[in-house]
Amino acid sequence: MEKRLTIKVFEEILSVCRLDKSARVPDWAEGDFLTITRTPEELSIVCCQKNIPEDVKCERGWRYFKIDEVLDFSLVGILSLLSGTLASQGISIFAISTYDTDYILIKEEELDRAIEALRLEGHHVSINGQ
Template identity: 55%
Template sequence: MGNCKLDLIILKEELAVCRLQQDAPVPGWALKGDFVSITRTPDELSLLCPAARVPSGVKCEKGWRCLMVKGPLAFSLTGILAALVVPLANQGISIFAISTFDTDYLLVKEKDLERAIQVLSREGHRIRP
Protein backbone atom coordinates (compact mmCIF):
# COMPACT_ATOMS: atom_id res chain seq x y z
CA MET A 1 0.00 0.00 0.00
CA GLY A 2 3.08 2.14 0.06
CA ASN A 3 2.60 5.50 1.76
CA CYS A 4 -0.86 4.63 3.11
CA LYS A 5 -2.88 7.04 5.21
CA LEU A 6 -5.53 5.31 7.26
CA ASP A 7 -8.75 6.24 9.00
CA LEU A 8 -8.77 5.02 12.60
CA ILE A 9 -11.59 4.94 15.13
CA ILE A 10 -10.87 4.89 18.87
CA LEU A 11 -13.03 2.32 20.63
CA LYS A 12 -14.33 3.50 24.01
CA GLU A 13 -13.93 0.45 26.21
CA GLU A 14 -10.83 -0.48 28.21
CA LEU A 15 -9.74 -3.97 27.18
CA ALA A 16 -7.78 -6.76 28.84
CA VAL A 17 -5.60 -9.49 27.35
CA CYS A 18 -6.04 -12.71 29.34
CA ARG A 19 -4.20 -16.03 29.33
CA LEU A 20 -5.80 -19.33 30.27
CA GLN A 21 -4.54 -22.89 29.94
CA GLN A 22 -4.60 -24.19 26.36
CA ASP A 23 -7.32 -26.77 27.15
CA ALA A 24 -9.54 -24.44 29.20
CA PRO A 25 -13.10 -23.92 27.97
CA VAL A 26 -13.91 -20.42 26.76
CA PRO A 27 -15.52 -18.76 29.81
CA GLY A 28 -18.89 -17.06 29.44
CA TRP A 29 -17.60 -13.78 30.91
CA ALA A 30 -15.18 -13.45 27.97
CA LEU A 31 -17.97 -13.63 25.39
CA LYS A 32 -19.85 -10.51 26.46
CA GLY A 33 -18.88 -7.11 25.11
CA ASP A 34 -18.60 -5.17 21.88
CA PHE A 35 -15.03 -6.31 21.23
CA VAL A 36 -13.95 -9.88 21.96
CA SER A 37 -11.20 -11.99 20.41
CA ILE A 38 -10.50 -15.63 21.24
CA THR A 39 -7.35 -17.42 20.09
CA ARG A 40 -6.43 -20.98 21.01
CA THR A 41 -2.93 -22.28 20.30
CA PRO A 42 -1.16 -25.47 21.42
CA ASP A 43 0.27 -23.39 24.31
CA GLU A 44 -2.55 -21.14 25.53
CA LEU A 45 -6.07 -19.79 25.30
CA SER A 46 -5.71 -16.05 24.77
CA LEU A 47 -8.70 -13.79 25.31
CA LEU A 48 -9.15 -10.12 24.51
CA CYS A 49 -12.28 -8.73 26.14
CA PRO A 50 -13.64 -5.79 28.16
CA ALA A 51 -11.45 -5.33 31.24
CA ALA A 52 -14.48 -4.84 33.47
CA ARG A 53 -15.66 -8.39 32.71
CA VAL A 54 -12.47 -10.18 33.84
CA PRO A 55 -12.89 -11.85 37.24
CA SER A 56 -10.18 -11.46 39.87
CA GLY A 57 -7.56 -14.21 39.83
CA VAL A 58 -7.42 -14.48 36.02
CA LYS A 59 -3.96 -13.93 34.56
CA CYS A 60 -4.36 -10.80 32.46
CA GLU A 61 -3.03 -7.42 31.51
CA LYS A 62 -5.59 -4.65 31.68
CA GLY A 63 -5.41 -1.05 30.51
CA TRP A 64 -5.49 -1.53 26.72
CA ARG A 65 -7.28 0.85 24.35
CA CYS A 66 -8.13 -0.01 20.76
CA LEU A 67 -7.71 1.84 17.48
CA MET A 68 -9.77 0.24 14.72
CA VAL A 69 -8.66 0.70 11.11
CA LYS A 70 -11.77 1.70 9.18
CA GLY A 71 -12.48 -1.15 6.81
CA PRO A 72 -13.20 -3.40 5.21
CA LEU A 73 -9.70 -3.85 3.85
CA ALA A 74 -8.91 -6.03 0.85
CA PHE A 75 -6.60 -8.98 1.53
CA SER A 76 -4.41 -7.77 -1.35
CA LEU A 77 -3.45 -4.58 0.50
CA THR A 78 0.04 -4.56 2.01
CA GLY A 79 1.73 -2.45 4.63
CA ILE A 80 -1.35 -1.64 6.72
CA LEU A 81 0.05 -2.70 10.09
CA ALA A 82 3.55 -1.51 9.20
CA ALA A 83 2.20 2.00 8.51
CA LEU A 84 0.93 2.06 12.11
CA VAL A 85 3.39 -0.08 14.02
CA VAL A 86 6.69 1.33 12.71
CA PRO A 87 6.05 4.96 13.76
CA LEU A 88 4.83 3.79 17.19
CA ALA A 89 7.83 1.48 17.67
CA ASN A 90 10.15 4.34 16.73
CA GLN A 91 8.62 6.30 19.63
CA GLY A 92 8.85 3.38 22.08
CA ILE A 93 5.09 2.70 22.18
CA SER A 94 4.24 -1.00 22.61
CA ILE A 95 1.29 -2.44 20.70
CA PHE A 96 -0.89 -5.53 20.56
CA ALA A 97 -2.39 -6.18 17.13
CA ILE A 98 -5.46 -8.19 16.14
CA SER A 99 -6.59 -8.78 12.58
CA THR A 100 -10.03 -9.92 11.45
CA PHE A 101 -11.51 -10.74 8.07
CA ASP A 102 -12.51 -7.10 7.50
CA THR A 103 -9.85 -5.00 9.21
CA ASP A 104 -7.02 -4.55 11.71
CA TYR A 105 -7.12 -3.42 15.31
CA LEU A 106 -4.19 -1.85 17.11
CA LEU A 107 -4.14 -1.83 20.89
CA VAL A 108 -1.99 0.51 22.94
CA LYS A 109 -1.85 0.97 26.68
CA GLU A 110 -4.18 3.67 28.04
CA LYS A 111 -1.14 5.61 29.32
CA ASP A 112 0.23 5.74 25.75
CA LEU A 113 -3.02 6.50 23.91
CA GLU A 114 -2.65 10.28 23.59
CA ARG A 115 0.97 9.99 22.49
CA ALA A 116 0.03 7.26 19.98
CA ILE A 117 -2.68 9.51 18.54
CA GLN A 118 -0.16 12.34 18.16
CA VAL A 119 2.42 10.07 16.48
CA LEU A 120 -0.10 8.56 14.06
CA SER A 121 -1.63 11.95 13.26
CA ARG A 122 1.81 13.32 12.38
CA GLU A 123 2.13 10.39 9.96
CA GLY A 124 -1.02 11.58 8.19
CA HIS A 125 -3.49 9.06 9.62
CA ARG A 126 -6.94 10.39 10.50
CA ILE A 127 -8.14 9.47 13.99
CA ARG A 128 -11.59 10.02 15.43
CA PRO A 129 -13.35 8.97 18.63
Protein backbone atom coordinates (compact mmCIF):
# COMPACT_ATOMS: atom_id res chain seq x y z
CA MET A 1 0.00 0.00 0.00
CA GLU A 2 1.33 3.42 -0.93
CA LYS A 3 1.81 6.16 1.65
CA ARG A 4 -1.07 8.61 2.02
CA LEU A 5 0.14 12.14 2.63
CA THR A 6 -1.21 15.26 4.29
CA ILE A 7 -0.82 18.19 1.89
CA LYS A 8 -1.32 21.85 2.73
CA VAL A 9 -2.22 24.30 -0.06
CA PHE A 10 -1.18 27.95 0.27
CA GLU A 11 -3.03 31.00 -1.09
CA GLU A 12 0.05 33.01 -2.08
CA ILE A 13 0.82 33.27 -5.80
CA LEU A 14 4.48 32.74 -6.69
CA SER A 15 6.72 33.36 -9.68
CA VAL A 16 9.86 31.56 -10.79
CA CYS A 17 12.47 34.10 -11.90
CA ARG A 18 15.70 33.79 -13.85
CA LEU A 19 18.46 36.34 -13.44
CA ASP A 20 21.99 36.47 -14.79
CA LYS A 21 24.42 34.15 -13.01
CA SER A 22 26.39 37.12 -11.62
CA ALA A 23 23.35 39.15 -10.48
CA ARG A 24 23.02 40.20 -6.87
CA VAL A 25 20.00 38.95 -4.97
CA PRO A 26 17.48 41.80 -5.45
CA ASP A 27 15.62 43.55 -2.63
CA TRP A 28 12.27 42.34 -3.99
CA ALA A 29 13.28 38.71 -3.31
CA GLU A 30 11.38 38.32 -0.06
CA GLY A 31 8.23 36.82 1.41
CA ASP A 32 6.97 33.88 3.41
CA PHE A 33 8.05 31.52 0.64
CA LEU A 34 11.43 32.30 -0.89
CA THR A 35 14.06 30.13 -2.54
CA ILE A 36 17.27 31.39 -4.06
CA THR A 37 19.51 29.08 -6.07
CA ARG A 38 22.71 30.12 -7.79
CA THR A 39 24.31 27.79 -10.33
CA PRO A 40 27.15 28.37 -12.80
CA GLU A 41 24.45 29.26 -15.38
CA GLU A 42 21.86 31.34 -13.51
CA LEU A 43 20.41 32.89 -10.39
CA SER A 44 16.94 31.41 -9.87
CA ILE A 45 14.49 32.97 -7.41
CA VAL A 46 11.04 31.76 -6.41
CA CYS A 47 9.06 34.28 -4.39
CA CYS A 48 5.77 36.13 -3.99
CA GLN A 49 4.64 37.35 -7.41
CA LYS A 50 3.41 40.72 -6.20
CA ASN A 51 6.97 41.74 -5.24
CA ILE A 52 8.50 41.18 -8.68
CA PRO A 53 8.98 44.07 -11.12
CA GLU A 54 7.28 43.59 -14.51
CA ASP A 55 10.57 43.69 -16.44
CA VAL A 56 12.06 40.64 -14.66
CA LYS A 57 12.21 37.42 -16.69
CA CYS A 58 9.94 35.01 -14.88
CA GLU A 59 7.18 32.46 -15.15
CA ARG A 60 4.23 33.85 -13.23
CA GLY A 61 1.08 32.35 -11.75
CA TRP A 62 2.18 29.44 -9.54
CA ARG A 63 0.33 28.18 -6.48
CA TYR A 64 2.10 25.88 -4.08
CA PHE A 65 1.54 23.16 -1.57
CA LYS A 66 3.72 21.30 0.84
CA ILE A 67 3.78 17.83 2.25
CA ASP A 68 2.70 18.74 5.76
CA GLU A 69 5.12 16.57 7.67
CA VAL A 70 8.85 16.29 8.21
CA LEU A 71 10.23 13.78 5.71
CA ASP A 72 13.16 11.61 6.72
CA PHE A 73 16.04 11.59 4.24
CA SER A 74 15.77 7.80 3.96
CA LEU A 75 12.25 7.96 2.47
CA VAL A 76 12.12 6.96 -1.18
CA GLY A 77 9.61 7.96 -3.84
CA ILE A 78 7.60 10.71 -2.15
CA LEU A 79 7.96 13.19 -5.02
CA SER A 80 7.53 10.37 -7.51
CA LEU A 81 4.25 9.40 -5.86
CA LEU A 82 2.81 12.91 -6.16
CA SER A 83 4.35 13.86 -9.50
CA GLY A 84 3.15 10.58 -11.03
CA THR A 85 -0.41 11.27 -9.94
CA LEU A 86 -0.27 14.77 -11.38
CA ALA A 87 1.51 13.70 -14.56
CA SER A 88 -1.23 11.15 -15.23
CA GLN A 89 -3.62 14.13 -15.36
CA GLY A 90 -1.32 16.14 -17.64
CA ILE A 91 -0.41 18.58 -14.84
CA SER A 92 3.11 19.99 -14.91
CA ILE A 93 4.92 20.67 -11.63
CA PHE A 94 7.87 22.64 -10.30
CA ALA A 95 9.30 20.83 -7.27
CA ILE A 96 11.38 22.30 -4.46
CA SER A 97 12.83 20.33 -1.59
CA THR A 98 13.96 21.69 1.76
CA TYR A 99 15.66 20.04 4.69
CA ASP A 100 12.29 19.16 6.26
CA THR A 101 9.88 18.52 3.41
CA ASP A 102 8.94 18.92 -0.25
CA TYR A 103 6.96 21.67 -1.97
CA ILE A 104 5.21 21.38 -5.31
CA LEU A 105 4.24 24.36 -7.43
CA ILE A 106 1.31 24.07 -9.83
CA LYS A 107 0.14 26.65 -12.32
CA GLU A 108 -2.83 28.43 -10.75
CA GLU A 109 -5.26 27.34 -13.48
CA GLU A 110 -4.40 23.67 -12.77
CA LEU A 111 -4.75 23.82 -8.99
CA ASP A 112 -8.33 22.54 -8.71
CA ARG A 113 -7.58 19.57 -10.98
CA ALA A 114 -4.41 18.82 -9.00
CA ILE A 115 -6.26 18.86 -5.68
CA GLU A 116 -8.96 16.57 -7.07
CA ALA A 117 -6.39 14.10 -8.45
CA LEU A 118 -4.48 13.99 -5.15
CA ARG A 119 -7.65 13.48 -3.13
CA LEU A 120 -8.76 10.65 -5.45
CA GLU A 121 -5.45 8.94 -4.66
CA GLY A 122 -6.32 9.10 -0.96
CA HIS A 123 -4.17 12.06 0.12
CA HIS A 124 -5.60 14.57 2.59
CA VAL A 125 -5.41 18.01 0.96
CA SER A 126 -6.23 21.04 3.12
CA ILE A 127 -6.84 24.56 1.88
CA ASN A 128 -6.80 27.27 4.54
CA GLY A 129 -6.73 24.62 7.25
CA GLN A 130 -9.79 22.72 5.97
